[in-house]
Amino acid sequence: MSQNLAHPAHILVVGGGTAGWMTAALLVHAWGATGTRITLLESDAIGIIGVGEGATPKMRRFFQQLGIAESVWMPACNATYKCGIRFPQWSTRPGYESYYHPFFTMSDDASIRAFHHNVTLRQHNVDVQANPDWFFLSNWVAKKRCAPLPDPRSHYQADYAYHFDARLIGDFLRQWATARGVHHVVDTVTRVTQLENGEIGGVETEAHGAIGADFFVDCTGFANLLTGKTLNVPFLSYKPWLFNDRAVAMPTPLESPDSLPSETVSSAMKCGWAWKIPLTNRYGNGYVYASDFIDEATAERELRGHLQLRDDAVEARHLKMRVGRLERSWERNCLAVGLAQGFIEPLEATALMIVQDTVEHFIASFAGARDAARQRAGFNDKINRIYDSIRDYIQMHYKLNTREDTPYWIAARENPNVSDSVAAILETWDNGGDLLAEITRQRDRMAYSPTSWFCILGGMGRFPRKPKRATGKHQAVDPSAARKQCMELLRYFPDHRQAVDQMRQPEEA
Ligand SMILES: Cc1cc2nc3c(=O)[nH]c(=O)nc-3n(C[C@H](O)[C@H](O)[C@H](O)COP(=O)(O)OP(=O)(O)OC[C@H]3O[C@@H](n4cnc5c(N)ncnc54)[C@H](O)[C@@H]3O)c2cc1C
Numbered sequence: 001m002s003q004n005l006a007h008p009a010h011i012l013v014v015g016g017g018t019a020g021w022m023t024a025a026l027l028v029h030a031w032g033a034t035g036t037r038i039t040l041l042e043s044d045a046i047g048i049i050g051v052g053e054g055a056t057p058k059m060r061r062f063f064q065q066l067g068i069a070e071s072v073w074m075p076a077c078n079a080t081y082k083c084g085i086r087f088p089q090w091s092t093r094p095g096y097e098s099y100y101h102p103f104f105t106m107s108d109d110a111s112i113r114a115f116h117h118n119v120t121l122r123q124h125n126v127d128v129q130a131n132p133d134w135f136f137l138s139n140w141v142a143k144k145r146c147a148p149l150p151d152p153r154s155h156y157q158a159d160y161a162y163h164f165d166a167r168l169i170g171d172f173l174r175q176w177a178t179a180r181g182v183h184h185v186v187d188t189v190t191r192v193t194q195l196e197n198g199e200i201g202g203v204e205t206e207a208h209g210a211i212g213a214d215f216f217v218d219c220t221g222f223a224n225l226l227t228g229k230t231l232n233v234p235f236l237s238y239k240p241w242l243f244n245d246r247a248v249a250m251p252t253p254l255e256s257p258d259s260l261p262s263e264t265v266s267s268a269m270k271c272g273w274a275w276k277i278p279l280t281n282r283y284g285n286g287y288v289y290a291s292d293f294i295d296e297a298t299a300e301r302e303l304r305g306h307l308q309l310r311d312d313a314v315e316a317r318h319l320k321m322r323v324g325r326l327e328r329s330w331e332r333n334c335l336a337v338g339l340a341q342g343f344i345e346p347l348e349a350t351a352l353m354i355v356q357d358t359v360e361h362f363i364a365s366f367a368g369a370r371d372a373a374r375q376r377a378g379f380n381d382k383i384n385r386i387y388d389s390i391r392d393y394i395q396m397h398y399k400l401n402t403r404e405d406t407p408y409w410i411a412a413r414e415n416p417n418v419s420d421s422v423a424a425i426l427e428t429w430d431n432g433g434d435l436l437a438e439i440t441r442q443r444d445r446m447a448y449s450p451t452s453w454f455c456i457l458g459g460m461g462r463f464p465r466k467p468k469r470a471t472g473k474h475q476a477v478d479p480s481a482a483r484k485q486c487m488e489l490l491r492y493f494p495d496h497r498q499a500v501d502q503m504r505q506p507e508e509a
Helices: 018-034 058-066 070-076 106-123 137-143 166-179 296-306 351-367 372-399 407-414 420-430 435-441 450-459 479-490 496-508
Strands: 010-014 037-042 080-082 084-088 098-102 161-163 183-186 189-194 200-205 209-212 215-218 235-237 246-252 264-268 272-278 283-289 317-320 324-326 334-336
Touching (some): 010 018, 010 209, 018 037, 018 058, 018 215, 037 166, 058 161, 058 351, 070 166, 070 496, 080 496, 084 137, 098 137, 098 450, 106 137, 106 450, 106 479, 283 296, 324 372, 351 372, 372 420, 372 450, 420 435, 420 450, 435 450
Parallel strands (some): 010 037, 010 215, 084 264, 215 334
Antiparallel strands (some): 080 161, 200 209, 235 324, 264 272, 272 283
């Protein structure tokens, strides 16, 4: 195995889901010109999971670094813009029944400061408006169904992410990567072979016989064929922190061809939550739930009711989720990426962000590898911190819920299993401490910014119950003024439907 080289000679990526094709695309982009051969092997008999339609802003950097314009990939994937995520019904606190997790940039500096000022006052028991929805332009852009593409005359820079069809994005990346030299093999692996030193030597397939390589990427999804089943890397379950282990998914039509939302909506349900993701041609919906609290049939019925589907004509897909992570993503001559590596329930749509992080860190680590074992340990530690810290942020949604309607929500709130990080954040916040200082203290292990932490704590209304009236000395920010500023900027944002349709036109003309 050529670990003393700057890159391997032949890499075999096993698995052709979104993770496999994103990996192949990044690898061929980084190493294709240096002579590294990349083969991607996938099984058409097994297929892909076919869900995973929301992203984080990091996905912008993915396409930018590959030099793929939005006007090229978005129409091909029925993709839409995503300004943020709305969370209705997670909290029952008056004024905080819904909250929006915005994407923001330096242009939002003044709004962030205003929100921070008010939320800190409210944390200290002063009665001021502290729901982030009032302060962030991104919320209003989403509410008005605009695209986050402001006219340059506004001098405003927006950040955003995307929604896309999970199957079409794989197809798109396959075409892109194979056109750049990635060799594509469709076959099923029947056995993984190991060398005497324990490294993976190759795979045996049904139709193509043995296929060898000197480095392997395990993108086999929940099957986890190489790192888990062959190299026996232990799996750390997140079940003690996060209860949800199932999902049921079904598409629905858009309400109108003329209007297109630009946000994900993640509504609390009886034993979990439901996503609603707008694509250019349909909604993707799903209910993520805990099988310890609700069975498959009841969950499906509840989702149908939530979507107001009156008959059973729309087929439901039921999925099991292995929630947690491998103890080591990079083991010997094999890297696990995607669902094979780990999975945190999709509440903040972070899975593909971790795919990107993993492959980018791997490329950087491998190139600099002098002491391979040390390099791997440092890499694995970094990836594990990303996973654990996202798990913590996701768990915070459950810790902050105030619902009393089912045992699920009460158990999630009262769950004693929290990391030291979450415990310290809650303690600091509840005692009127300096949350910014606490998050700064923890910054080496934080995947989310201080603003996101303030947004979730403020947005879900975790405040003292009987606040004192604000007086002049508090200099509270007037939320109507904050809102007015947002409204003034809003006129620079185009309608979302028109923006995505315009992107299609040159191709279709
Ligand atoms: C309910 C749900 C909702 C989600 N929502 C989001 C979201 O909003 N945002 C997000 O970023 N992520 C989301 N995800 C995660 C996202 O779906 C995955 O991260 C993404 O699709 C990548 O999956 P994958 O490529 O790792 O695995 P898969 O898509 O399962 O692909 C596995 C591949 O391995 C191949 N394979 C398996 N065994 C063999 C074998 N023996 N021989 C040959 N090939 C084999 C299969 O053929 C397939 O090509 C969600 C996941 C779930 C379960």
